Amino acid sequence: MIEANLPILPIVVLLLGALMVPTFGMRNRAAAHPISLGMLGLFVIAAFGLFQKVMDDGIQHYRLGGWEPPVGIEFVVDLLSAFMLLIIAAIAVLVCVYARVAVRKEMPTKEVPFYGVMFIMLLGLSGMVLTGDLFNLYVFFEVSSLGGYALMAVGHRKAPVSAFRYLILGTLGASFYLLGVGYLYVLTGSLNMADVASLMPELVGNPALLLSITLMLGGLGLKMALFPMHLWLPDAYSYASSTATAIIAPVMTKVSAYVLLRILFFVYDQNLVHDILPIDGVILWLGLAGVTVGSIMAIAQKDAKRMLAYSSVSQVAYIAVGIGLANRWALVAAMLHVLNHAAMKCCLFLITGGVFQQTGSTRISAYTSLGRKMPWTFAAFAVAALSMVGVPPTNGFFSKWYLVLGAIDAGQWVVVAIVIASGLLTGVYFFRMIARIFTNPEAGAPVQEGARELPLSQLAPILVLAMALLVLGLFNSWIVNNVLLQALPPALQLGS
């Protein structure tokens, strides 16, 4: 019974969580956190079970309400979806452990709505990765975005302004996507991804199809903060509360990147993407521009959260470069980087949140000599920073490695040069911070006397993530061989 309904289980658990938090939290605010933690624990178990099932038995189909596709809505879980779901679940549960102290300190009266909205956002994101229906994806897309706007609006005084700007641009993106789906529907009469894909060869060269793919790229590009559509991101990330940023930054833009990958390679025809309209070339060059601009802007920042936000722009652009190169190793790199970047960014944003709690500041100058006061936290920071730069054996090295392999396969030497150069640029802003954290203060620089090590409930997720960066790096070949190479689109799989 449970096994047959496994694909829908993560969604059901999250919906139940979104209902239970306000119901029980209304009487007793303190109940919100344990309930969320429990439900997210179930979510992780469901996600892991689903992953295991897909590993053993292959692609899972689930028909909502028993209606046959293409008329009914279908959930299709392949390895890529299960992999994404597992990332979302792991990040969610770690941030939830951390959130107990952080949320109580940062927004003391808003615990119940915070956890409730968090469930709604996670529900949307999980739906996006599980669904096999283009319109259903739009609905989940908007559900996750609505949750995201609400989460981002609480925090700094300026947060509502940046959240509103994000709402306008995010809705614009989702509307473009919806219009793109409309054109596809007119052409094919179907919304089921597999069904649309099977009708695609007859349509190659149709101008309406080209328009639909352009609209979708625009919409998804806005949501994944692909250069030059990244302008909403730095403000939104730096003014949101640290817990909200720590859960939104690792997964939200990555899930949009996943949707882009899914639509380009699983729905549209390979020839269309490459030969007729060079959409992969556009994504590649926008990605390369984003990598460079994001890194340079990050160097110029004085605020740690803002610096990380710009570095997110450049890291998401790596994923875009992988999608744009569109060969086997580049796509493996893109998918591996989704995992790696989620772990690194989550760890770093949790640390900036912790420092904000201890010192009341997110400015880089507040980090002076904090390495002595918070040794464990900043040991984790050092690992995450090395991983961002791409030093082996951390996992950040390996996604860049596969990306360079992909670029060499494609004969794109410019890409190789830019990927390596931007690794150096990343080094500039992270080593500058590490130097500030672990050395004695210069004369005149303010030192935070009151700062102490974080409590265990906040330190534990940070350390788990830092360990994960090393473990994922060491075991990357297992992930690549057993998961990612099997998750590639059929046209790119080995032996085809």
Next chain:
Amino acid sequence: MIQRLFDVVVGHWPYAFTVVLLVIGLYGMLLKGNLIKKLIGMNIFQGAIILAYVVFAYKKDGTVPVIMFDEHHHAIEQASRYMNPIPHGLMLTAIVVGVATTGVGLALLILIHRTYGTLEEDELMERLRRDD
């Protein structure tokens, strides 16, 4: 060139109308200085897309896709005349999503107005800068 453009528009009034609405919405969203007007622009944009879907589904002399019965209880099926009901169903969902987005947007605007006392973008920018 102009004659051709004219021919395209004349045959497709509803499409031309949705394009005009899309442009008005986009203009409101991106170029208007008042945040409420941005939100209204967003609504017009979404409305245009909803109309576009409804136009896709339209059929001349079409009828509702419901099986009727004559006086002898025989079903009258007129499948070729049925309008496609799926876009209508989809757009009901899209309207609900639009309403929810507008609600969240208005809630944010209330928050902004409480904090900064204005919804004009240039004044707001000035006050934001003073905050730093």
